Amino acid sequence: MDSILQILNDNPRLSNAEIAAMTGMTEDEVGERISYYEKEGIICGYKTVINWDKLEQTDKVTAIIELKVTPRKDTGFEAIAEEVMGFDEVESVSLMSGGYDFSVCVTGRTFQEIALFVAKRLAPLDSVTSTTTTFILKKYKEDGIVLSSQGDERGADVL
């Protein structure tokens, strides 16, 4: 894999000049590569991992919804996925193997808001045959980042 992708995956805040120094490329080369990846949809966006629980007044609740659907005759799962991801409340949609079809991650301000969203928007969709909603109580690790980090335990007095 291109080291630029690995570097950005670990820390998207690095500048092109810094990435150029790290990889031994020129700044222009780095810029061009990144533009290419963006254009091709290989880099789809840049996101910050925030531990919302650390903010005192968080009103952010997240739930994972297991969706069972009946695939449509012509468009299969694709059209249903498009319909589901159209909702602002939906953070992610994945087609799953196993006991259900879609895993949908939904955020809202309260448990009730999510429950209403599922009942009024998601469940009534034509192809949806059932939903199971599970709420996330605490996140420990997200996108490879440990949220409640232990800090650096390395002894500072060892030279």
Add this chain to the structure above:
Amino acid sequence: MDYDSLLNRTALEIPPSGIRRFFDIAAEMEDVISLSVGEPDFLTPWHVRDVAIESLQKGRTGYSPNRGFTALCREICNYYSRRFSLNYDYKTDVVVTVGGSEAIDLAVRTLVNPGDEVLVPQPSFVCYDPIARLAGAKVIPIVTRREDEFRLTAETLRSCITDRTKLLILPFPNNPTGAVMRREHLEEIAKVLRGTNIMVLADEIYSELTYNGEPHVSIAAIDGMKERTVVVNGFSKSYAMTGWRLGYALGPAPVISIMTKVHQYAIMCAPTTSQHAAIEALRNGDEDIVKMRDEYDMRRRLIVRGFRELGLDCFEPEGAFYIFPSIQSTGMTSEEFCGRLLMKKHVAVVPGSAFGACGEGYIRVSYAYSTAHINEALRRIGQFLKEENI
């Protein structure tokens, strides 16, 4: 009790670590960004930890032979042959120790008689001087200079040799400067030493962490040098196994045999759980080393660029995981610089003077940290320099 009169003179006279004070202050601060630590930020590879756990579960918790498990001695020799084209006999030429540190201590105690002179290139790791002094040696520091890229040169070496010179410490890749000695540089050193009775203690603990091309070359691999060299290495830096405390020495059988005798009486044997883990590291850990080295290399380039952008002169290190920028342009001593940086911006780095008097005017900065951590530290150092009008 008047303990001062009871205590061993030499032990008493060894000055305490000059940087203790900084670390005590840093430990009290809440939001310290440290670039001071001399150990990897990676975890020991899982397959290595797993083998250690399995050995415990199976109850393999007894002693090993004094010199270490035969399987481990064999793997160490295989590794040196594979990586550095050096052939040692696993039955006679290797002893497994409690970290590289014990191997250094053993080698010095085994080779040095009271009054012998031990040559220590500086800046360098802090242990050589005290260990040699405890063995009754006279320590002769050899200054390595920025203009020589902190390498030991044949000329300086020659000027320090006397009739009483017993041992040269060769600490490359170097902590704290990041300097390396390439084959051509070692050839020059070998020319000076061949035909003398001077032994070399090659501390190669950072041998897997060299950048910009050629892998590490051991001085023992240079013509005529194997018979006069004790190589010290270990698992701490290359496999991120600092806490396992496991190292080893390789050398001529007559030296290793006496080192093993001292080791037997002082230590008995190195921790056996660690030895089981080390066998796995040597057998299946080559890929882990490459992964970590590539990561260090990217951080190295990032941090060198960062310091140069800040206007501090920074020699490009080609080994270990430290950079050694000059802070002479600030007009501060390295202790002043580190003290003020810590108090004002809560960034901890180590004064170069901790690694020998000639380290004055420099600071040691470790890049065994994430890129985000490094950049935050650079940002604060930049602010600090601005506020100090530098």
